[in-house]
Amino acid sequence: MPKIVAERSDAIPSLAEVFREYGFEGASLSTITEKTGLGKGSLYHFFPGGKEEMATAALGEIDEWFVTQVFEPLRNADDPRSAISDMFRSVSRYFRSGSRVCLVGAFALDNVRDRFRAQVRDYFAEWCGALASALTRAGCPEPDAAALAEETVVAVQGALVVARALDEPEVFERTLQRVQSRLLAAISGEEQR
Amino acid sequence: MPKIVAERSDAIPSLAEVFREYGFEGASLSTITEKTGLGKGSLYHFFPGGKEEMATAALGEIDEWFVTQVFEPLRNADDPRSAISDMFRSVSRYFRSGSRVCLVGAFALDNVRDRFRAQVRDYFAEWCGALASALTRAGCPEPDAAALAEETVVAVQGALVVARALDEPEVFERTLQRVQSRLLAAISGEEQR
DNA sequence: CATACTATTTACCGATCGGTACAGAAACGA
DNA sequence: TCGTTTCTGTACCGATCGGTAAATAGTATG
Numbered sequence: 001m002p003k004i005v006a007e008r009s010d011a012i013p014s015l016a017e018v019f020r021e022y023g024f025e026g027a028s029l030s031t032i033t034e035k036t037g038l039g040k041g042s043l044y045h046f047f048p049g050g051k052e053e054m055a056t057a058a059l060g061e062i063d064e065w066f067v068t069q070v071f072e073p074l075r076n077a078d079d080p081r082s083a084i085s086d087m088f089r090s091v092s093r094y095f096r097s098g099s100r101v102c103l104v105g106a107f108a109l110d111n112v113r114d115r116f117r118a119q120v121r122d123y124f125a126e127w128c129g130a131l132a133s134a135l136t137r138a139g140c141p142e143p144d145a146a147a148l149a150e151e152t153v154v155a156v157q158g159a160l161v162v163a164r165a166l167d168e169p170e171v172f173e174r175t176l177q178r179v180q181s182r183l184l185a186a187i188s189g190e191e192q193r
Numbered sequence: 194m195p196k197i198v199a200e201r202s203d204a205i206p207s208l209a210e211v212f213r214e215y216g217f218e219g220a221s222l223s224t225i226t227e228k229t230g231l232g233k234g235s236l237y238h239f240f241p242g243g244k245e246e247m248a249t250a251a252l253g254e255i256d257e258w259f260v261t262q263v264f265e266p267l268r269n270a271d272d273p274r275s276a277i278s279d280m281f282r283s284v285s286r287y288f289r290s291g292s293r294v295c296l297v298g299a300f301a302l303d304n305v306r307d308r309f310r311a312q313v314r315d316y317f318a319e320w321c322g323a324l325a326s327a328l329t330r331a332g333c334p335e336p337d338a339a340a341l342a343e344e345t346v347v348a349v350q351g352a353l354v355v356a357r358a359l360d361e362p363e364v365f366e367r368t369l370q371r372v373q374s375r376l377l378a379a380i381s382g383e384e385q386r
Numbered sequence: 387c388a389t390a391c392t393a394t395t396t397a398c399c400g401a402t403c404g405g406t407a408c409a410g411a412a413a414c415g416a
Numbered sequence: 417t418c419g420t421t422t423c424t425g426t427a428c429c430g431a432t433c434g435g436t437a438a439a440t441a442g443t444a445t446g
Contacts, residue, residue, distance in 0.1 A: 006393080022304045025218040029434060040435080041394050050435065106302040108358035109294055111215045117360070124358045147371075150355070154368055155344075158351025162343070165301035165317045167310070175347055178340075199423080222404060233405085234424045243405065 008046040008057075011036050016058035020103045024055055024112040052115065055107075059119045062103060065094075066127065074130040080138040081187065087131070088180045091156060098163040098172025105157045127153050138187040148186055155179045201239040201250075204229050209251035213296045217248055217305040245308065248300075252312045255296060258287070259316065267323040273331040274380065280324070281373045284349060291356040291365025298350045320346050331380040341379055348372045 014036040018027045032054070033039055038046075047053040069090050077083035095102065104123045107116055131149035136142060159175035207229040211220045225247070226232055231239075240246040262283050270276035288295065297316045300309055321342045328338035352368035 023216065023218065023302075025216065026304050028432075030432080039394060039396085041396080044435075045393060101302050105354045105358070108354050109216075109299040109302060111219050113357065120358050121360060124355055147367075150364065151348075151368070151371065154348060154351035154355050154364070156351065157354040158347035158349065161298045161301050161350040161354065162317055162347050164306065165298070165313050167314060171343065171347070174340075174343070178344060221402080223402080232425055234408095234426080237405075238423060 006038060006042060011038055011043075011046060012057050012061045015054050016062060016103060019055055019058050020101050020106070023106060023110060024051070025110075027051070055112075055116065056119065059104065059107070059116060059123075063119065063123055063126075066123065069094075071126050071130040074134040077134070080134040081184070083134050084131070084138070084183055085180070087134075088176050092173065092176055095156075095160060095172065096169075098160065098169035101164060102157060102160050105160060124153060135183065135187060140187050144186065148183060152179045152183060199231060199235060204231055204236075204239060205250050205254045208247050209255060209296060212248055212251050213294050213299070216299060216303060217244070218303075220244070248305075248309065249312065252297065252300070252309060252316075256312065256316055256319075259320065262287075264319050264323040267327040270327070273327040274377070276327050277324070277331070277376055278373070280327075281369050285366065285369055288349075288353060288365065289362075291353065291362035294357060295350060295353050298353060317346060328376065328380060333380050337379065341376060345372045345376065 015032065018032055018035045021027075022031060029040060029043070029051070032051075033043060036043070043054070044050065047057065049056070070087050073083045073086060074080070077086075094100070104120055107113055108120050108124075113120055128146070128149045131152060132145040135145035135148055140148065155175050155178070159172045163169050163171040208225065211225055211228045214220075215224060222233060222236070222244070225244075226236065229236070236247070237243065240250065242249070263280050266276045266279060267273070270279075287293070297313055300306055301313050301317075306313055321339070324342035324345060325338040328341055329335060333341065348368050348371070352365045356362050356364040
């Protein structure tokens with residue numbers, strides 16, 4: 001019988017994809033074994049905590065991706081304006097132009113939110129905070145920066161919901177364009193509102 | 194043994210609440226019987242189609258509520274401006290100021306979306322259409338009206354996600370305020386953008 | 387080549403899943 | 417009052433759920 005030695009970390013992206021596609025309850029161990037290619041034995045060898053640990057690992061990797069690809073650039077970039085543009089590019093790519101769903105957002109709506117409360121909250125709090133930081137450094141006054149950041153994150157999540165509901169991924173790209181130009185306008189000397 | 198004769202329609206609000214709270218997969222028949230107070234026998238008497246029919250009925254009642262309370266007023270009101278204000282009031286009330294989740298939105302993110310595709314799509318399509326109609330009649334030029342309507346619905350859904358993720362219902366009310374004033378500004382003679 | 391450790395397969399567990407069958411109780415119509 | 421219909425409780429079904437145990441196979445170390 002074939003024996004392909006796998007690593008724990010190799011399985012995590014597949015796990016994230018399965019949870020994204022089926023939700024936490026909907027992702028049964030049989031579908032997980034199928035999509036990851038790992039048998040129950042291997043799965044429980046790598047994740048002794050079962051489904052919960054698998055989901056935690058998936059959330060962790062997603063968070064890590066956003067931290068390095070989005071949050072840290074927003075916080076540390078020399079040019080906050082281009083960091084913001086990069087954010088929209090990264091986000092569009094990550095969510096496959098609206099045809100992929102946000103696992104964290106889906107968990108937030110689900111009743112399993114309580115089990116992953118800290119990870120779910122941190123993801124959104126960090127996103128809002130990092131974006132507000134970039135806006136502030138780009139010259140946006142403090143309170144407006146926080147409001148604009150919140151508005152942007154809200155728009156991204158809402159666009160994912162509506163795009164998927166209507167089967168129209170374009171909703172996502174349209175929304176991204178709209179909020180991006182609103183952000184850039186707000187930090188272009190003239191104030192919004 | 195006690196015998197309280199129930200009606201099918203009495204069960205539907207409870208069903209909607211259960212699905213909202215636990216999701217489609219997460220709402221087991223045992224929790225459904227518990228929360229509705231109906232035994233399996235009654236449940237399958239009223240909904241021979243099982244869980245799927247229960248969920249369809251729940252979605253149907255939600256849609257009906259929105260049609261009569263929100264969509265029709267938006268389409269038919271003599272004063273579209275106040276109809277729009279009424280919409281925000283109704284929506285805030287319905288979602289309990291952000292502490293209640295949108296079942297249709299949750300279904301849209303879930304993999305069960307495919308099973309209820311038509312109902313999910315119609316809900317959002319009708320909402321956008323009705324709001325755009327009110328905006329147009331309020332003097333907003335056609336293409337802008339559609340974009341503003343979409344932006345508003347997106348914001349509502351996103352706000353529900355983020356509010357629940359952050360455990361901060363205020364996000365929802367803030368978002369409602371923001372988009373409402375943006376809509377009113379857009380139809381107050383001066384054009385937006 | 388022996389050993390130890392890591393991965394993987396396989397069989398199995400009790401619990402719960404959604405759903406069915408059916409008998410009996412309550413309400414209704416005559 | 418007596419059927420008939422409408423509703424409900426209960427027992428039961430096979431399937432699948434998440435999870436465990438342990439024997440085995442592969443790899444690395446010596």
